[in-house]
Amino acid sequence: MSNIAILLPGIGSQYLKMGKSMYDNYASAKRIFDIADECLGYHLRERIMYGDSKEFNDKTFVPAAILTTSIAFFTVFQDVFNIKEAYYAGHDIGELSALVCSGAIDFSDALNFLVEHSQITLSQNDASNKEEISFRLQELISKLTLKRHVENVITTVDGIIYTDSEDIVRLMLQPYTQTRWKDTIRYMTNQGIYRYIEIGPSNMLRPQVLDVEPAARVLTVDYEGDPYYSTELFKKRKLFNKTYLLSRMLGVAVSVPNNNFDDRDYLQNVVTPYNQLKDIYDKYSSTNEQPSDSDMADASRYFMQIMHGKKTEANEINLRLSDLQEETLIEEVDMFIDLNKTTLLAKGTPVSGMS
Structure with a gap:
C-alpha cells in the first residue's frame, strides 16, 4: 500500500463540460456516465457537457454531477496507475465519493442515495416537518448497502478514520457545514501522509491542504479551463513513472x-x-x-x-x-x-x- 491519500471534492467544484475529456478518451469513464444516465432516468452527461450553465445552481443536479464526474476520473486513474491508496477523504458530498472509491459503496447505490438525500434535505426549510425529515433520512440511510467494512475513509464529521459502519449514519445526518476538514488533513499527516491526489472536477482542495500542511505534495488531476490536462497526465503516465x-x-x-x-x-x-x-x-x-x-x-x-x-x-x-x-x-x-x-x-x- 502506498502512502498516498485520495481527496474528493464537493460542492463548488462543478463547472460546465467537466469530465468531457475523460468521456471522450476513456471507455471506463464513458461507462460511469452511462450508468449515471441509466440510474437517473435522464441524460446527466448531456446536461453536464452541453447544458446551460444555470443548471449548475440546481441543488439536486449538482451533487449527482460531481459524484459521477469524480468517480469517472477515479476509474481512469485506477485503470492507468493501479495504486492502492492508504486513505480516502472527501469534502462535504465528496465523502460519499470517497466511500465509493474505497469500495465500501456501489456507485449506482450512492448516486440514487445522493439524489433522494438532496430532495429530502431541500425540504427542511419548513420548520414544522423536521421530525418527519429526520425519520425519512434515517430510513434512507438504513437502505444504503455496504459492500464491505469501511477501513480507510476519514470521516470529516470527526476528522478521524471510520471506526465502524455506524459512522455512515452519523455522517449522513450531519449538515455538510459541520465538517472538520482541517482535522481530517491533520489526521492523515499524523499518519505519515504527505502525498495527496485530488481526483474530481476542478482543483479546489489543493490550497486547503497546503494551508494545513505546507510541506504536503498535492497533485490535481483536473483544471477548469484546461480540459486536456488530465488526458495528458494519464496518457503519458506521468505519475509514479x-x-x-x-x-x-x-x-x-x-x-x-x-x-x-x-x-x-x-x-x-x-x-x-x-x-x-x-x-x-x-x-x-x-x-x-x-x-x-x-x-x-x-x-x-x-x-x-x-x-x-x-x-x-x-x-x-x-x-x-x-x-x-x-x-x-x-x-x-x-x-x-x-x-x-x-x-x-x-x-x-x-x-x-x-x-
Whole structure:
C-alpha cells in the first residue's frame, strides 16, 4: 500500500463540460456516465457537457454531477496507475465519493442515495416537518448497502478514520457545514501522509491542504479551463513513472540558467553528466521497464552535478526538486531534496520552499 491519500471534492467544484475529456478518451469513464444516465432516468452527461450553465445552481443536479464526474476520473486513474491508496477523504458530498472509491459503496447505490438525500434535505426549510425529515433520512440511510467494512475513509464529521459502519449514519445526518476538514488533513499527516491526489472536477482542495500542511505534495488531476490536462497526465503516465521523471530531469537540466563561464569546468560538470543522464533515459525511454534503483541513484548524482556545475543557487535547486516531486509523486525525489538540504545547511544558507 502506498502512502498516498485520495481527496474528493464537493460542492463548488462543478463547472460546465467537466469530465468531457475523460468521456471522450476513456471507455471506463464513458461507462460511469452511462450508468449515471441509466440510474437517473435522464441524460446527466448531456446536461453536464452541453447544458446551460444555470443548471449548475440546481441543488439536486449538482451533487449527482460531481459524484459521477469524480468517480469517472477515479476509474481512469485506477485503470492507468493501479495504486492502492492508504486513505480516502472527501469534502462535504465528496465523502460519499470517497466511500465509493474505497469500495465500501456501489456507485449506482450512492448516486440514487445522493439524489433522494438532496430532495429530502431541500425540504427542511419548513420548520414544522423536521421530525418527519429526520425519520425519512434515517430510513434512507438504513437502505444504503455496504459492500464491505469501511477501513480507510476519514470521516470529516470527526476528522478521524471510520471506526465502524455506524459512522455512515452519523455522517449522513450531519449538515455538510459541520465538517472538520482541517482535522481530517491533520489526521492523515499524523499518519505519515504527505502525498495527496485530488481526483474530481476542478482543483479546489489543493490550497486547503497546503494551508494545513505546507510541506504536503498535492497533485490535481483536473483544471477548469484546461480540459486536456488530465488526458495528458494519464496518457503519458506521468505519475509514479521514473522514466518520465528522468525526462523531466533532463528538461530542468537544460532550462536552468547557466552561471558557469569556465568552458573546461562546464564541459566536465555540465555537458558530461548531462550526456550520462541522457544515456540512462535513452536506455528506458522505448521500453515499459522502469529504471533500476542503481540507475536512478546514478541519474540523481548526474542531475545534482549538472545543477552545481551550472552554479545554480541551492534554494533554486531545492525549488526545482520540489516541483519534480509534486509533478510525479515519486518518493525517491525526496532523496535529492535531502541531499540538497544537507548542502544548504552546511553552507548556512536560509532554506526556502523546503519540505
